[in-house]
Amino acid sequence: MGGGHTPVGRRERAKEDKRERIMTAAREQFAEHGVSGVTTRQIADRADVAIGTLYRYASTKAELLIMVQNEKFAAAIDDGLAAANAAVGQGGVLERVVALIGPVVACVREQTENGRTYLHELVFGDPTEPYRRAGLALAAGLEEGITGLLTRDDYIDAADAATLARVITAVIHISTTATVYLHRSDEAVLADVRNQIRATLAPQHRTA
Structure with missing residues (x-):
């Protein structure tokens, strides 16, 4: 009876191996060529799986x-949260929020076409699709992280x-994906985002 579990284990390991190969191939192809320069067939070939197998995973x-x-x-969110926690006591809420979003900005802009397409798909794609649902949960986690930092401010x-966290995430989205900003460096984009956040938070402090 107990031996009946072995084939299931093999199948699960095989499935996980194929998923990892597909993920690795997709990661490499997207990094090298951008999402528009790659086909699913090319990804399947690099992963050494049939195209039908690839479609079972995505x-x-x-x-x-x-x-x-x-x-x-x-x-990127994990790195940002760690940086924000490390910055506690070293600056105000603005600096902690900037510490959190720094790795996120770098992530989205690492390969600009991929980052822009990713955010576009999360916003406008089918929210019930599992991978989008997971991505939206990550975005919500980022928003919650910003909210948590802002609540540490005595005036908010x-x-x-x-x-305010929703406003800040919208600022990040526009500043990292708008065509007019694509020529800017990550440092310039982050500095601009910082200025926008500072202006967004200023009324809270003035009216307190």
């Missing part, structure tokens, strides 16, 4: 991109903090 190229970018986005209450 039915479109957009979903493959979201799979890859979700991992990068999650790591919880309700305002949540609203």
